[in-house]
Amino acid sequence: MATDKLQREEKTIKVSALTDGTVIDHLADGTGLRVLRVLGLDKGTTYPVAIGLALDSRKLGKKDLIKIERREITQEEVNKIALISPEATLSIIRETHVVRKFRPEIPDLLESVVRCLNPSCVSNHERIKSRFRVLRRDSLRLRCEYCERAIAADDVELL
Amino acid sequence: MNSRQSPASPATRAEMAARFVGRDVTSMRDFTTDELLFVLDLSEEFERADEPRLKGKILANLFFEASTRTRLSFHAAMARLGGQVIGFADANVSSVSKGESLSDTIRMVENYCDAIVIRHKFEGAARLAAESTHLPVINAGDGANQHPTQTLLDLYTIRRIHGAFEGLRVAFLGDLRYSRTVHSLIESLARFNTELVCVSPPQLRLPADILDDLFERGVRVREEFNPTILPQDVDILYTTRIQKERFPDPVEYEKVKNAYQLDRKALSIYPTRVTVMHPLPRVNEISPDLDDYEGAAYFQQAKNGVTVRKTLLSLVLGAV
Numbered sequence: 030m031a032t033d034k035l036q037r038e039e040k041t042i043k044v045s046a047l048t049d050g051t052v053i054d055h056l057a058d059g060t061g062l063r064v065l066r067v068l069g070l071d072k073g074t075t076y077p078v079a080i081g082l083a084l085d086s087r088k089l090g091k092k093d094l095i096k097i098e099r100r101e102i103t104q105e106e107v108n109k110i111a112l113i114s115p116e117a118t119l120s121i122i123r124e125t126h127v128v129r130k131f132r133p134e135i136p137d138l139l140e141s142v143v144r145c146l147n148p149s150c151v152s153n154h155e156r157i158k159s160r161f162r163v164l165r166r167d168s169l170r171l172r173c174e175y176c177e178r179a180i181a182a183d184d185v186e187l188l
Numbered sequence: 189m190n191s192r193q194s195p196a197s198p199a200t201r202a203e204m205a206a207r208f209v210g211r212d213v214t215s216m217r218d219f220t221t222d223e224l225l226f227v228l229d230l231s232e233e234f235e236r237a238d239e240p241r242l243k244g245k246i247l248a249n250l251f252f253e254a255s256t257r258t259r260l261s262f263h264a265a266m267a268r269l270g271g272q273v274i275g276f277a278d279a280n281v282s283s284v285s286k287g288e289s290l291s292d293t294i295r296m297v298e299n300y301c302d303a304i305v306i307r308h309k310f311e312g313a314a315r316l317a318a319e320s321t322h323l324p325v326i327n328a329g330d331g332a333n334q335h336p337t338q339t340l341l342d343l344y345t346i347r348r349i350h351g352a353f354e355g356l357r358v359a360f361l362g363d364l365r366y367s368r369t370v371h372s373l374i375e376s377l378a379r380f381n382t383e384l385v386c387v388s389p390p391q392l393r394l395p396a397d398i399l400d401d402l403f404e405r406g407v408r409v410r411e412e413f414n415p416t417i418l419p420q421d422v423d424i425l426y427t428t429r430i431q432k433e434r435f436p437d438p439v440e441y442e443k444v445k446n447a448y449q450l451d452r453k454a455l456s457i458y459p460t461r462v463t464v465m466h467p468l469p470r471v472n473e474i475s476p477d478l479d480d481y482e483g484a485a486y487f488q489q490a491k492n493g494v495t496v497r498k499t500l501l502s503l504v505l506g507a508v
């Protein structure tokens with residue numbers, strides 16, 4: 030690929046719509062950086078990423094927004110966002126068209142999303158995926174499938 | 189559901205038994221109420237009968253954490269039914285001390301046996317073991333989490349003595365905060381129409397989430413913080429050990445420890461016999477002068493432990 034084309038793309042991602050990738054919009058104000066971290070985009074990403082913080086929003090007043098070029102978000106990642114900012118909207122873009130638009134949903138089972146806070150839980154000692162059952166969605170309550178401890182939203186620590 | 193149904197017809201008995209074949213027993217949460225009652229019913233049958241129904245079967249008793257009582261009880265249950273037992277008594281003698289993962293140990297052991305019993309200091313270890321093998325896994329205690337055969341033997345003992353759970357008033361004494369035995373038994377008794385009294389020092393009261401859950405379910409439960417006044421209106425006193433480590437101040441511990449000791453004198457307030465239970469081992473929660481008290485049930489609990497383990501082993505190995 031010609032260098033000048035790459036440079037052109039790098040310039041345009043910040044200001045215009047994506048050609049291919051993911052737009053995470055309507056992130057609750059102040060959650061953008063956390064989402065970036067959870068998606069592992071805060072260090073050494075090979076994809077161009079643009080982030081907007083505290084943008085004006087008709088719906089939310091203020092919102093954060095993330096654009097990721099050439100990368101489509103996976104279901105597992107969506108689940109992680111569902112816990113941080115449930116109101117977010119995700120759009121998958123292919124060749125400038127929105128091919129899929131969806132809201133993250135908290136699934137019944139969260140695998141490799143949340144860390145168990147119980148130091149005696151086997152999930153903190155063996156190389157296994159953490160697994161939590163969602164007991165309540167309205168005021169979030171999860172139960173570790175291993176040690177069976179229930180945790181509330183305030184204690185949720187994302188992996 | 190009434191806890192004393194008429195005996196199941198042969199058809200439903202076979203159906204219920206089929207549900208258990210090859211199944212893991214890691215948590216009381218996995219039992220529906222009818223399954224729980226089925227295990228108790230079958231245990232009454234198995235209490236007397238010792239046919240060699242598990243002849244040719246091998247149980248692996250994997251005690252990553254030492255518990256002589258529970259290990260011997262499983263061993264006796266298997267032996268009574270003609271089966272054989274392999275295994276180890278603590279983690280030091282197993283390959284885990286060499287850093288092998290739990291899943292690997294289980295995958296190795298599954299080649300040697302037909303069922304696995306596991307005791308482990310980490311909570312959720314039995315669940316992980318169950319996920320690592322197609323063989324049935326029975327939890328014999330995973331840290332502070334679950335010990336389903338203890339709960340089943342407690343329930344069995346209670347129903348054996350009192351006939352049914354409905355209407356029973358049960359008081360729990362001692363460390364209600366950290367005792368998994370108490371938590372699990374309370375959860376199970378709450379399924380029936382029982383009344384619960386929780387007597388503990390304030391710092392060892394029942395965890396708030398368990399209490400909240402009981403209130404939400406409409407279970408009749410109350411708390412008392414003065415151990416010198418035993419609740420009058422109860423059928424069962426279930427006592428647990430108060431551990432010194434729970435108290436930052438040793439003086440505080442000494443005071444509490446003595447206040448929670450049951451003896452003949454303390455029980456003299458009851459006009460009729462109350463049932464006294466304890467998961468054992470006791471330290472000084474129950475005075476030896478209660479051992480020949482007619483309501484003393486703690487040694488009977490130990491005996492019943494073998495019975496419910498015989499039942500569960502037979503069920504998961506498809507020998508019912």
Ligand SMILES: [Zn+2]
Nearest residue numbers: 145150173176
């Ligand atoms: Zn856990």
